[in-house]
Every structure is written in C-alpha cells, then in structure tokens.
Amino acid sequence: MSVPLFDPTSPLGPLRAELRSAVHRVLDAGQFILGPEVEAFEREWAAYLGVRQAIGVANGTEAITIALRALGVGPGDEVVVPSFTFWASAEAIPPTGATPVFCDVDPDTMCVTAATVKAALTPRTKAVIAVHLFGNVAPVREIEALGVPVLEDAAQAAGSVSADGRPGALGTIATFSFYPSKNLGAFGDGGAITTDDAALAERVRTLRFHGSADKVDYVDVGYNSRLDELQAAVLRVQLPFLDRWAAARAAAGDRYAAALAGLVTLPQATPGSRPAWHLYVVRHPEPDRLMTALAGQGIGARGYYRTPVHEQPPMAPYAPAYALPGTAEAARTHLAIPMSAALSDAQVDTVVAAIRDADVPAR
Numbered sequence: 001m002s003v004p005l006f007d008p009t010s011p012l013g014p015l016r017a018e019l020r021s022a023v024h025r026v027l028d029a030g031q032f033i034l035g036p037e038v039e040a041f042e043r044e045w046a047a048y049l050g051v052r053q054a055i056g057v058a059n060g061t062e063a064i065t066i067a068l069r070a071l072g073v074g075p076g077d078e079v080v081v082p083s084f085t086f087w088a089s090a091e092a093i094p095p096t097g098a099t100p101v102f103c104d105v106d107p108d109t110m111c112v113t114a115a116t117v118k119a120a121l122t123p124r125t126k127a128v129i130a131v132h133l134f135g136n137v138a139p140v141r142e143i144e145a146l147g148v149p150v151l152e153d154a155a156q157a158a159g160s161v162s163a164d165g166r167p168g169a170l171g172t173i174a175t176f177s178f179y180p181s182k183n184l185g186a187f188g189d190g191g192a193i194t195t196d197d198a199a200l201a202e203r204v205r206t207l208r209f210h211g212s213a214d215k216v217d218y219v220d221v222g223y224n225s226r227l228d229e230l231q232a233a234v235l236r237v238q239l240p241f242l243d244r245w246a247a248a249r250a251a252a253g254d255r256y257a258a259a260l261a262g263l264v265t266l267p268q269a270t271p272g273s274r275p276a277w278h279l280y281v282v283r284h285p286e287p288d289r290l291m292t293a294l295a296g297q298g299i300g301a302r303g304y305y306r307t308p309v310h311e312q313p314p315m316a317p318y319a320p321a322y323a324l325p326g327t328a329e330a331a332r333t334h335l336a337i338p339m340s341a342a343l344s345d346a347q348v349d350t351v352v353a354a355i356r357d358a359d360v361p362a363r
C-alpha cells in the first residue's frame with residue numbers, strides 16, 4: 001500500500017453535495033467580494049476560536065503584513081521571528097519597512113520559546129511572530145509576559161488546542177492561511193486575521209480595503225487583500241468538520257508516537273497542548289536517506305525547511321551574527337511523514353513498518 005504525504009481531498013468526499021450548493025448559492029447571489037458569505041464566515045470563525053473579531057484576507061502571507069501594519073510596525077522597528085518556519089513568516093516583515101530579527105526554536109517542539117525570543121529582544125522590538133509550527137502551539141502567554149505584543153502565525157494550527165485556548169485566540173493578533181492543503185483549506189488562496197481588540201480589527205478592515213472604508217476617502221496606503229465570497233462559502237461548509245478532522249490528525253499522531261519511539265525522534269507537543277498535526281515531523285540523523293528508502297516503498301516523506309530562512313540569500317541583510325543551534329538541528333534532521341485527516345490506522349501501520357524496514361540507523 002502506498003501512502004501519500006498529505007491528502008486534502010479525501011475528507012471532502014462526503015461534503016461534495018454541500019460544497020456544490022454553497023458554490024451555487026454564491027453564483028445566484030452574484031456578489032463575489034465582501035458580501036454575506038465573508039461576513040458569516042468571519043462571525044463563525046471568531047466564534048469557533050473564542051475571539052471577538054475575525055477579518056478575512058486574501059492569503060496568510062498578506063495577513064501577517066497587514067496585522068503587523070495594524071500593530072503600528074514600520075521603518076526602524078524590529079520584529080522577532082523564528083528562522084525555522086515557512087519562508088512567508090519572515091517574508092511578510094520587510095514590506096512593512098521593519099527588520100526581521102531571527103530567533104531560535106526548541107528542536108523538540110519546533111516552536112519558539114520565551115527564552116529563545118528573549119535572547120532576540122532589543123529596545124527596537126515592536127512585535128514577536130510566534131509560529132505554531134506544524135500544528136504545535138507556541139507558548140504565546142509566556143512570550144507576551146516578556147512585555148511585547150505577539151502576532152501568532154497560526155497558518156498551520158487550525159484545530160489545535162492549548163490550555164489557554166485555541167491558536168488564534170492567544171496573542172494580541174493572529175493570522176491564518178486557508179491555502180488548500182491547510183487543516184482548513186479553501187479552493188484557492190485565503191486567509192484571516194483574528195484579534196480581541198476592536199481598534200486593531202478596525203485598522204485591519206481598513207488596510208485590507210486599500211486603506212479606505214468606501215473607496216472614496218483614504219486614510220492609509222493599504223492593500224487589496226480580501227477573502228472572496230466563493231472561498232468563504234467553501235470554508236463555511238468545512239468549518240463544522242474541523243474538530244473531527246483535528247481529532248483524527250491528533251489520533252494519527254498518537255499512533256505514530258506509540259510505534260515509532262526508538263526508530264526516530266518524535267515531535268513533542270508543547271505543555272498543555274493537543275496539536276492537530278498539520279504535518280507530522282520526526283527527526284532522524286539521516287533524514288534524506290530515510291526519505292529515499294520510504295519513497296522506494298511508496299511512502300511520501302519530505303524535508304520542508306532544510307535551509308533555514310535566515311540562510312536563504314534574500315535574507316542575507318538580516319542574517320544574525322549569533323548561532324541558532326536549535327534551528328540548525330531541526331533544519332538538518334527533520335522529516336515530514338504522511339499526515340492527514342483521512343489517514344487510517346492501516347496507513348499509519350504501513351508507514352511505521354516501512355520506517356522499520358528502511359533500516360536506516362537512528363543513531
């Protein structure tokens with residue numbers, strides 16, 4: 001049996017009729033930008049997360065830039081961001097005029113900690129981007145206790161939970177991506193910004209709409225960055241299923257963890273969290289050898305961030321003078337193995353057997 005690395009389409013099988021009628025509803029309404037579907041999704045997404053405000057935007061990258069701008073981030077400011085993350089977490093900073101300052105991660109959780117953030121703070125730090133990487137939940141409250149506002153990059157963590165609440169409801173402001181392969185995925189690009197702060201939410205609404213309320217008078221130089229009606233309608237059909245899908249991801253992670261100890265280094269959920277694993281990412285001293293061996297058995301596996309963001313050439317102007325040992329370790333050793341809301345016990349067992357058969361020594 002071959003097992004794909006991820007499978008965003010199987011969970012949608014039972015929803016096809018509902019998805020079709022949602023698309024028809026939008027066609028019939030004939031309103032495609034900022035209409036009733038977006039408004040309803042914003043309400044439903046805020047209610048799901050337990051946060052006061054949700055604002056739909058065009059994608060998870062612009063969500064970060066706009067959220068930073070709403071926080072007042074601009075030229076001369078620094079924004080702390082992990083280097084072990086998807087490129088966009090840091091790419092979204094320079095368009096504000098601010099400087100990315102890279103911090104380390106704990107390779108066991110692959111998330112930032114209060115200590116790694118603290119080491120990167122300076123008097124110019126205006127915000128910290130805490131990435132809930134792979135669905136794990138970064139310790140947002142501990143970081144905000146350092147006295148800096150946290151922007152949660154929750155692109156990979158829809159459906160996860162922590163003792164303090166859901167990602168997206170933990171920091172000053174948070175951003176999501178609804179890229180199709182995400183835990184909650186649209187049929188194209190999409191994103192959202194969430195916050196409890198009404199004034200911040202108002203600034204976000206203005207910034208996503210060209211810096212205007214009406215496209216007649218302008219209060220800011222903003223963006224054209226809206227979630228569209230079709231994507232909102234599609235997301236509304238899926239949202240009631242997100243918790244079920246999250247539970248399936250978490251359960252598949254538990255099954256991996258019980259069977260893979262000793263064969264690979266397991267990802268550790270942060271204290272008090274129950275990650276809806278977006279990707280299940282193990283560590284191994286020879287991840288690419290293991291990946292090749294798994295490919296030979298029809299098992300998808302991939303190292304996503306082999307070169308950390310601060311070592312990518314366009315980030316050279318922002319490269320730190322200090323070492324990031326946790327980042328280096330995670331970048332060198334990580335390997336994503338199959339994970340999806342539709343991953344069956346039999347598929348998990350097939351992957352586990354393939355890792356055992358690959359016989360690439362774990363140390």
Ligand SMILES: Cc1ncc(COP(=O)(O)O)c(C=O)c1O
Pocket residue numbers: 059060061062085086088089131153155156176177178179189190191
């Ligand atoms: C951690 C992280 N941040 C930001 C993004 C950017 O989201 P988008 O692709 O919707 O722009 C993604 C995903 O693509 C991501 O995984």
